[in-house]
Amino acid sequence: MGKKYWLMKSEPEVYSIDHLKRDKKTYWDGVRNYQARNFLRDQVKAGDQVFFYHSNADPSGIAGIAEVVREGYSDPSQFDSKDVHYDSASTQEKPIWYVVELAFVEKFKEIISLDQLRKIKGLEKMLLLRRGQRLSVMPVSQEEWNIIVK
DNA sequence: GCCAACGTTGGC
DNA sequence: GCCAACGTTGGC
Numbered sequence: 001m002g003k004k005y006w007l008m009k010s011e012p013e014v015y016s017i018d019h020l021k022r023d024k025k026t027y028w029d030g031v032r033n034y035q036a037r038n039f040l041r042d043q044v045k046a047g048d049q050v051f052f053y054h055s056n057a058d059p060s061g062i063a064g065i066a067e068v069v070r071e072g073y074s075d076p077s078q079f080d081s082k083d084v085h086y087d088s089a090s091t092q093e094k095p096i097w098y099v100v101e102l103a104f105v106e107k108f109k110e111i112i113s114l115d116q117l118r119k120i121k122g123l124e125k126m127l128l129l130r131r132g133q134r135l136s137v138m139p140v141s142q143e144e145w146n147i148i149v150k
Numbered sequence: 151g152c153c154a155a156c157g158t159t160g161g162c
Numbered sequence: 163g164c165c166a167a168c169g170t171t172g173g174c
Contacts, residue, residue: 009172032170033157056172114173132155134171 005140006044007051007062007128008102017052017063020104025069027099028137029077030085036137040098041072044137050102051140051148053128054111061113062148070101112148122147 008028010016020026031037048068054060074095077085090096117123127138140148 011172035157060173132171134156136171 004043004045004048005050005142005145006039006048006068007053007138007140008066009053009055009136011056012054012063013056016054017104017107020052020064020066020102021107023104025101025103027070027101029075029099031075031099031136032085032087032097033134033136036135037096037098039137039139040100043139044068044072044100046071049105049145051145057111059111059113059115061111061115061117062108063111064107065105065149066102067105068100069103072098072100075099117148120147 012018015026028040031040046068050066050068051062052064052066054063074092075085075097076099077083078087078090078095078097079092080086081088085097087096114129117126118129123129123144126140126144127133127135128140
């Protein structure tokens with residue numbers, strides 16, 4: 001199977017592309033939405049490419065690129081009762097939530113803002129641009145990826 | 151900070 | 163299983 005493409009959202013005040021650049025690599029924790037979880041658990045594979053999206057930002061938009069270096073495994077934050085992502089319903093044997101590990105690849109010179117994305121031809125159907133769409137992990141088609149990288 | 155859109159919860 | 167209430171996301 002070929003390489004796949006994703007978009008993952010983070011609030012830059014919590015974790016930005018600059019943090020990833022500094023850390024070189026991180027695990028993407030705190031995803032607490034079942035649809036996004038299913039992507040992390042079942043579909044995101046090592047080598048896949050990821051757009052790092054800044055949400056709740058000024059401006060919001062795609063800030064750079066990361067690469068998946070480790071596939072889905074149990075999110076440690078779900079077992080930590082002091083963590084905001086703690087989930088008392090989850091057990092070590094049957095974890096509910098998953099993370100993947102990402103490595104820094106590239107930071108764009110300028111963020112590609114939501115506004116700009118909406119104006120680019122060929123992205124009209126992009127999941128990110130759908131009204132009311134709130135998934136924090138979502139697939140990006142190869143066509144969309146190529147258009148945006150260009 | 152507001153609020154639209156959507157997901158989740160829980161009473162029935 | 164329906165659906166109102168509530169919580170969260172995220173653009174503005």
